[in-house]
Amino acid sequence: MDILASYLQHLCGKENVKTNEPLSRWTTFRVGGPARYFATVDHKNTLLRLLSALNYLEAPYFILGLGANVLASDHGFDGVVIKLAFHHIEHNDTFLYADAGAKLGAVVNYARDHELTGLEWATGIPATIGGGVYMNCGAFDHCLADSIVMVDALIDGEIKTLTRNQLNFGYRHSLFMEQPAVILGAYFRLEHGQKDKITAQMQTIIEKRRRHPHEPSAGSVFKRPRDNFYVGKVIEDLGLTGYQVGDAQISPKHCNFIVNTGNATANDILKIIYHVQDLVEQKTGVLLETEIIFLGKIDENSIKNTSANN
Numbered sequence: 001m002d003i004l005a006s007y008l009q010h011l012c013g014k015e016n017v018k019t020n021e022p023l024s025r026w027t028t029f030r031v032g033g034p035a036r037y038f039a040t041v042d043h044k045n046t047l048l049r050l051l052s053a054l055n056y057l058e059a060p061y062f063i064l065g066l067g068a069n070v071l072a073s074d075h076g077f078d079g080v081v082i083k084l085a086f087h088h089i090e091h092n093d094t095f096l097y098a099d100a101g102a103k104l105g106a107v108v109n110y111a112r113d114h115e116l117t118g119l120e121w122a123t124g125i126p127a128t129i130g131g132g133v134y135m136n137c138g139a140f141d142h143c144l145a146d147s148i149v150m151v152d153a154l155i156d157g158e159i160k161t162l163t164r165n166q167l168n169f170g171y172r173h174s175l176f177m178e179q180p181a182v183i184l185g186a187y188f189r190l191e192h193g194q195k196d197k198i199t200a201q202m203q204t205i206i207e208k209r210r211r212h213p214h215e216p217s218a219g220s221v222f223k224r225p226r227d228n229f230y231v232g233k234v235i236e237d238l239g240l241t242g243y244q245v246g247d248a249q250i251s252p253k254h255c256n257f258i259v260n261t262g263n264a265t266a267n268d269i270l271k272i273i274y275h276v277q278d279l280v281e282q283k284t285g286v287l288l289e290t291e292i293i294f295l296g297k298i299d300e301n302s303i304k305n306t307s308a309n310n
């Protein structure tokens with residue numbers, strides 16, 4: 001066993017460290033080769049020590065939430081994938097705190113159970129609080145930034161509390177995309193509400209989401225470039241509904257979703273992404289930016305050179 005694996009086991013506990021762990025097990029696309037090391041960290045102090053060691057060793061690492069917005073390379077990741085396993089949630093009046101490892105769904109349910117309103121729109125979004133804050137995830141004209149007051153994060157080896165105005169929130173954007181940091185937890189300001197009304201609102205959202213594709217995916221692949229530019233509709237108008245490379249397919253239910261219909265590879269998905277980007281740019285002059293995050297090495301040229309053949 002190599003030194004890093006031994007150190008990880010010492011720090012995180014033997015049962016919490018895996019080597020050559022398939023990332024397809026940990027991403028909602030169900031795609032991705034092996035992570036050289038995969039460590040589950042169940043305490044903030046452990047995380048602090050781990051990151052200072054990894055920085056010292058110059059070992060690459062990636063913080064993984066639910067993997068609901070990640071496309072992992074078929075070659076995997078030659079570094080340490082870190083999964084946060086602290087998920088405490090608490091509140092005081094309308095002020096709610098959740099650890100980064102808490103699932104967004106658990107936070108939404110917690111708020112409902114304590115008669116706090118403001119997060120119902122997030123029902124059904126697969127995310128951890130860490131991944132949700134990083135992406136500033138959103139739906140139905142709402143986003144997490146609307147109710148976030150502060151975020152605790154590990155930056156340059158120090159735990160800092162950043163206030164909302166320091167977080168550079170925008171459409172699917174946060175400060176954490178600009179500077180390396182690990183989100184530890186977030187504080188939300190909600191409002192008092194009634195449990196039955198909150199539950200009804202959540203039910204409405206569940207109904208709306210039922211129309212979305214159910215095959216493995218990472219939700220919307222491309223960002224909306226501007227208001228009134230409906231990516232799914234533009235892709236549909238290009239005749240790409242159901243367009244398939246290997247087992248990856250533009251969903252017939254929602255053209256901004258690419259779904260894994262069986263054994264899709266990251267390369268299959270990337271070929272579709274590049275094909276869509278090319279056609280949309282030719283048609284509209286707009287280069288679509290991806291919302292999904294790439295993990296591991298991607299050989300863009302080999303994909304682009306072969307995509308024309310599909």
Ligand SMILES: Cc1cc2nc3c(=O)[nH]c(=O)nc-3n(C[C@H](O)[C@H](O)[C@H](O)COP(=O)(O)OP(=O)(O)OC[C@H]3O[C@@H](n4cnc5c(N)ncnc54)[C@H](O)[C@@H]3O)c2cc1C
Nearest residue numbers: 065066067068069127128130131132134137138183218219
């Ligand atoms: C079926 C489906 C529906 C979806 N619907 C929506 C939707 O309606 N709206 C929407 O916005 N998104 C949607 N998504 C995408 C996804 O749910 C969001 O992007 C979500 O925020 C991802 O959270 P995650 O915990 O899975 O993060 P991951 O996908 O695991 O990670 C995303 C990024 O966050 C970083 N990250 C994660 N945790 C931390 C941390 N603690 N500190 C620092 N960085 C961190 C990762 O390194 C990565 O760069 C959908 C996805 C699916 C599969």
